[in-house]
Structures are given as C-alpha cells and as structure tokens.
Amino acid sequence: MRFSICRGVSLSMLLALSLASTAFAEPFIVGVATHSMNNSQQPLRSLELAKAAGIASVRDDAFWSTSEPERNQHRIIPLWRAWLGTAKGLDMSSMIILGYGTSYTGNVKPRTPEVKAPYLNYVDYISRQLGSPVKFYEVWNEWDLDSPTDSRLSTDYVKLVRDAAPIIRKNNPQAKVLAGAVTTAGIKGGFVDRMVAAGVFKDADGISLHPYVHCEGADRNTPESWITWLRDVDHSISSKAGKPIALYLTEMSWPSHDGNCGISVVRQSAYLARTYFLVRTLPNVKGMWWYDLINDGDARDEQEHNFGLLNSDLSAKPAYSVLKAISPYVRDFTYDPANSLQKDGIYTLAFTHGSERIWVAWALGRARDVQITAQAMNNRPVTALDTQSADKGMTETQQHWSCNADRCATSVTLDEFPKIIRASPDP
Structure with a gap:
C-alpha cells in the first residue's frame, strides 16, 4: 500500500x-x-x-x-x-x-x-x-x-x-x-x-x-x-x-x-x-x-x-x-525514505511494518495544517497518537478520512510534538 x-x-x-x-x-x-x-x-x-x-x-x-x-x-x-x-x-x-x-x-x-x-x-x-x-x-x-x-x-x-x-x-x-x-x-x-x-x-x-x-x-x-x-x-x-x-x-x-x-x-x-x-x-x-x-x-x-x-x-x-x-x-517499524517528505520545517516520515503503514509528522515553529493522503481507508476515522498526550496512546479521532475511490485524505494540525498517524486499515 x-x-x-x-x-x-x-x-x-x-x-x-x-x-x-x-x-x-x-x-x-x-x-x-x-x-x-x-x-x-x-x-x-x-x-x-x-x-x-x-x-x-x-x-x-x-x-x-x-x-x-x-x-x-x-x-x-x-x-x-x-x-x-x-x-x-x-x-x-x-x-x-x-x-x-x-x-x-x-x-x-x-x-x-x-x-x-x-x-x-x-x-x-x-x-x-x-x-x-x-x-x-x-x-x-x-x-x-x-x-x-x-x-x-x-x-x-x-x-x-x-x-x-x-x-x-x-x-x-x-x-x-x-x-x-x-x-x-x-x-x-x-x-x-x-x-x-x-x-x-x-x-x-x-x-x-x-x-x-x-x-x-x-x-x-x-x-x-x-x-x-x-x-x-x-x-x-x-x-x-x-x-x-x-x-x-x-x-x-x-x-x-x-x-x-x-x-x-x-x-x-x-x-x-x-x-x-x-x-x-x-x-x-x-x-x-x-x-x-x-x-x-x-x-x-x-x-x-x-x-x-x-x-x-x-x-x-x-x-x-x-x-x-x-x-x-x-x-x-522500518523507515520508508521514498515516501518521506519535508518542506518549510514540516517533517513527515513514513514507516512500515508488514502491511501496517504510519506517518510520523511534526512542524517546527508555528503550528500548521497539512493534508495527508493514503489509500483504501474507506472513510474510516483517523487513528493517531499525539505525543503531547502520549498516555492516551493510539486513539480514534473525531476526523474521518475523506475518500474518492481508493484515494483518501485528511487534514492534520502539526506542532513540535510528533503525531503518529495510521495510514493503513487497523491491523
């Protein structure tokens, strides 16, 4: 995926x-x-x-x-x-x-x-x-x-x-x-x-x-x-x-x-x-x-x-x-360099583990909204771990992936605390 x-x-x-x-x-x-x-x-x-x-x-x-x-x-x-x-x-x-x-x-x-x-x-x-x-x-x-x-x-x-x-x-x-x-x-x-x-x-x-x-x-x-x-x-x-x-x-x-x-x-x-x-x-x-x-x-x-x-x-x-x-x-998880991106102080690192996929993303300086895409998420809730509230672990958020065919997207607000976003269906 x-x-x-x-x-x-x-x-x-x-x-x-x-x-x-x-x-x-x-x-x-x-x-x-x-x-x-x-x-x-x-x-x-x-x-x-x-x-x-x-x-x-x-x-x-x-x-x-x-x-x-x-x-x-x-x-x-x-x-x-x-x-x-x-x-x-x-x-x-x-x-x-x-x-x-x-x-x-x-x-x-x-x-x-x-x-x-x-x-x-x-x-x-x-x-x-x-x-x-x-x-x-x-x-x-x-x-x-x-x-x-x-x-x-x-x-x-x-x-x-x-x-x-x-x-x-x-x-x-x-x-x-x-x-x-x-x-x-x-x-x-x-x-x-x-x-x-x-x-x-x-x-x-x-x-x-x-x-x-x-x-x-x-x-x-x-x-x-x-x-x-x-x-x-x-x-x-x-x-x-x-x-x-x-x-x-x-x-x-x-x-x-x-x-x-x-x-x-x-x-x-x-x-x-x-x-x-x-x-x-x-x-x-x-x-x-x-x-x-x-x-x-x-x-x-x-x-x-x-x-x-x-x-x-x-x-x-x-x-x-x-x-x-x-x-x-x-x-x-293993780092996926081909899908890892950065620009203007925004870091988005891709990692994989078998069929599981995650983004690890954060922003330096001011908080910013970015749009993340994945495939085949089927309008699922966005599941994420915010390291600013790490004790909560990986949880479903109020947001959903918005999908067109098998291409799905969601907006995420990033700050200096990395967010781990699941980009594959729940294992």
Missing part, C-alpha cells in the same frame, strides 16, 4: 552507503543508560519501569576500581549480579562498560605495558564471570575526553581494543565488542576518523558514539540539526572504512534543567520523540541508549541531575510517557 503527503519535497535522507547496510538484519535497539548497577539508592525495580516503557537494553559500568581494588584481588560485587539477574529476568540485554582505572595503577589509562597487563586481566575476569547475560561490552568510556585531537591517544586506544576484543570473544562468544564511546568533541576532533583509519572495525563489532548537541548553540542543538550532522558523520565513517559500519549511540539525550543548555521537561519529551524517529532514518545506526533512566539528583539548576526519563523518586517525567508510547513503532 503506497501512501503520501500532499505538500513537501523528497528528503535525501538515505545515502548510497547506508542503503548497502540492509545486510544488518538485527532489530533496532531502544536502550537506556542506568546508574543502578553501582548505586543501591536506585532500586532495581526501576528496571521494571524501563521494561514497561519498551526499553530492550540497559547500559552500566563494571568499574575496574570496584572489581580490583587491590592488585590481583578481583571480585564481582552482589549488586552487579542482582542488576544483571534483574535485567535478564525482564528479557533486557545488558551492556557493560569496561574501564575508568584503578587506584593501585594511579587511575591512569592503560597505555603502557605496566598498566595494560592488569587491565586485560580485569577484562578477562569480568567477561568470564558475568557470562551470557551480557550482550555488549564497551571498551572504556569516552577515552577521547582528555585530548580529542591527540593522535597518540587514539592510536593507543585502538591497540587496547585489539588486545581486549579477543579476550572478550574467547570468554563470551555471543557478546558484541563496541569501540569508542566517543564524545562530540572527539567526533569533531577526528578521533573516530583515526580509529577507522587504524582499522578498529576489524576488531570491534561496531563503533559507539555519544553525539550530544545540547550545548552546541542555537540552530545546532535541535534534533533536526543533530540528524543532519549525524548523517554526515555516518557517511564519513562508512566512506573511510570502504563499507557500512554499525554505529551504536550508547549515550544521547537532552537535559531538562533550568539554565544554560537546558530545556523544559515538556520539550525534552518532544525532542526524545523526534530524535528516536529521526535516528531510524539512518540504517547504520543499530540502537540508541537514552542517557539516562533516572535523574541523578533533585537540583533543578544542575545539568547532571536532569537527563533522566524518571525523577529521582521514580515518578515519570513526560519523556518516559512518550518513550513508552512510541517504542513499539521505533523498534518494529
């Missing part, structure tokens, strides 16, 4: 290299970062709330300093096993970060043989002990942060991945090894390019990125400007590698704090919806982990306290309700 919109021009949202990436058949991963693996103040029942929101994967830290506080004295603390067991019981995959240094080495990065050897022992111990519940291992976190443009830093990191990956695969063959966890500064400073040039993708199953833009300034800090930049990053990586490279956005979000770089909790929810649907237009991106599940504190003017989907008391923020409503569509 073909469907279209009556205004706009076609988006060039899919590059030739991205089209080749259809070889990657795994479903898109809706994930979230947590801090509950090491924090008993964040109850593990929060993972049940994550599952209820449609989250399929959780990411947290197996700190080297916690695992080996003294040389050759390795351990797995009970909270780690409880976190892994809870996630497994909820059928959520786990991503474990391997890194951050330990006190007896001076908390330095493993760039010398004297530090690398115990780090690899720690990697061996963790990947043997944690076993099959872990689906992803991320080698370090934001290694580039010290000096994003330093070529020696990136060279040492690629060598570390080359040494760590075989150990992980020997102990945990079903797990994927992710390299990078590269910050926005590292992406812009060439850290990813140098990783790719050094062949990191030969040792890793994918490159992980943390492409935050909330402090990039006006016209560069919205989901729409973000996806334009990320599309260029994706194209650059695949071009330099000579093939599509799987990308994992293991941290991404907007903080909802009062002050510089912050937005309201309501706008955070609109940005979340637009971000998840926009990132589905890039086939090389295999998953995105929202940072993070729970606010880290209650200070409204503190950025680091306000990234979460939930408040610190586990009450839902608007972003949680939106993710719960949209996650089935983000996870299960």
Whole structure:
C-alpha cells in the first residue's frame, strides 16, 4: 500500500552507503543508560519501569576500581549480579562498560605495558564471570575526553581494543565488542576518523558514539540539526572504512534543567520523540541508549541531575510517557525514505511494518495544517497518537478520512510534538 503527503519535497535522507547496510538484519535497539548497577539508592525495580516503557537494553559500568581494588584481588560485587539477574529476568540485554582505572595503577589509562597487563586481566575476569547475560561490552568510556585531537591517544586506544576484543570473544562468544564511546568533541576532533583509519572495525563489532548537541548553540542543538550532522558523520565513517559500519549511540539525550543548555521537561519529551524517529532514518545506526533512566539528583539548576526519563523518586517525567508510547513503532517499524517528505520545517516520515503503514509528522515553529493522503481507508476515522498526550496512546479521532475511490485524505494540525498517524486499515 503506497501512501503520501500532499505538500513537501523528497528528503535525501538515505545515502548510497547506508542503503548497502540492509545486510544488518538485527532489530533496532531502544536502550537506556542506568546508574543502578553501582548505586543501591536506585532500586532495581526501576528496571521494571524501563521494561514497561519498551526499553530492550540497559547500559552500566563494571568499574575496574570496584572489581580490583587491590592488585590481583578481583571480585564481582552482589549488586552487579542482582542488576544483571534483574535485567535478564525482564528479557533486557545488558551492556557493560569496561574501564575508568584503578587506584593501585594511579587511575591512569592503560597505555603502557605496566598498566595494560592488569587491565586485560580485569577484562578477562569480568567477561568470564558475568557470562551470557551480557550482550555488549564497551571498551572504556569516552577515552577521547582528555585530548580529542591527540593522535597518540587514539592510536593507543585502538591497540587496547585489539588486545581486549579477543579476550572478550574467547570468554563470551555471543557478546558484541563496541569501540569508542566517543564524545562530540572527539567526533569533531577526528578521533573516530583515526580509529577507522587504524582499522578498529576489524576488531570491534561496531563503533559507539555519544553525539550530544545540547550545548552546541542555537540552530545546532535541535534534533533536526543533530540528524543532519549525524548523517554526515555516518557517511564519513562508512566512506573511510570502504563499507557500512554499525554505529551504536550508547549515550544521547537532552537535559531538562533550568539554565544554560537546558530545556523544559515538556520539550525534552518532544525532542526524545523526534530524535528516536529521526535516528531510524539512518540504517547504520543499530540502537540508541537514552542517557539516562533516572535523574541523578533533585537540583533543578544542575545539568547532571536532569537527563533522566524518571525523577529521582521514580515518578515519570513526560519523556518516559512518550518513550513508552512510541517504542513499539521505533523498534518494529522500518523507515520508508521514498515516501518521506519535508518542506518549510514540516517533517513527515513514513514507516512500515508488514502491511501496517504510519506517518510520523511534526512542524517546527508555528503550528500548521497539512493534508495527508493514503489509500483504501474507506472513510474510516483517523487513528493517531499525539505525543503531547502520549498516555492516551493510539486513539480514534473525531476526523474521518475523506475518500474518492481508493484515494483518501485528511487534514492534520502539526506542532513540535510528533503525531503518529495510521495510514493503513487497523491491523
């Protein structure tokens, strides 16, 4: 069933290299970062709330300093096993970060043989002990942060991945090894390019990125400007590698704090919806982990306290309700670039799932009316989900499709909150 919109021009949202990436058949991963693996103040029942929101994967830290506080004295603390067991019981995959240094080495990065050897022992111990519940291992976190443009830093990191990956695969063959966890500064400073040039993708199953833009300034800090930049990053990586490279956005979000770089909790929810649907237009991106599940504190003017989907008391923020409503569509539907259109700040993205068809549509700036067309709707009521009132879910509206033969149309008012409009008969 073909469907279209009556205004706009076609988006060039899919590059030739991205089209080749259809070889990657795994479903898109809706994930979230947590801090509950090491924090008993964040109850593990929060993972049940994550599952209820449609989250399929959780990411947290197996700190080297916690695992080996003294040389050759390795351990797995009970909270780690409880976190892994809870996630497994909820059928959520786990991503474990391997890194951050330990006190007896001076908390330095493993760039010398004297530090690398115990780090690899720690990697061996963790990947043997944690076993099959872990689906992803991320080698370090934001290694580039010290000096994003330093070529020696990136060279040492690629060598570390080359040494760590075989150990992980020997102990945990079903797990994927992710390299990078590269910050926005590292992406812009060439850290990813140098990783790719050094062949990191030969040792890793994918490159992980943390492409935050909330402090990039006006016209560069919205989901729409973000996806334009990320599309260029994706194209650059695949071009330099000579093939599509799987990308994992293991941290991404907007903080909802009062002050510089912050937005309201309501706008955070609109940005979340637009971000998840926009990132589905890039086939090389295999998953995105929202940072993070729970606010880290209650200070409204503190950025680091306000990234979460939930408040610190586990009450839902608007972003949680939106993710719960949209996650089935983000996870299960496939982007249809041929029928996706934009013009003058109006976005209309088409997605399909078997015989089901949906539009995801919104407008930047002022609210505007657009006419949407579909086929064979037989004067049915218009069924839609408005992310501004996400808790209502997909509901029949007072409007009807107006049909002439098998061509049907309806008028929809769009604003900054995406509307998901069913453009095929009810399943």
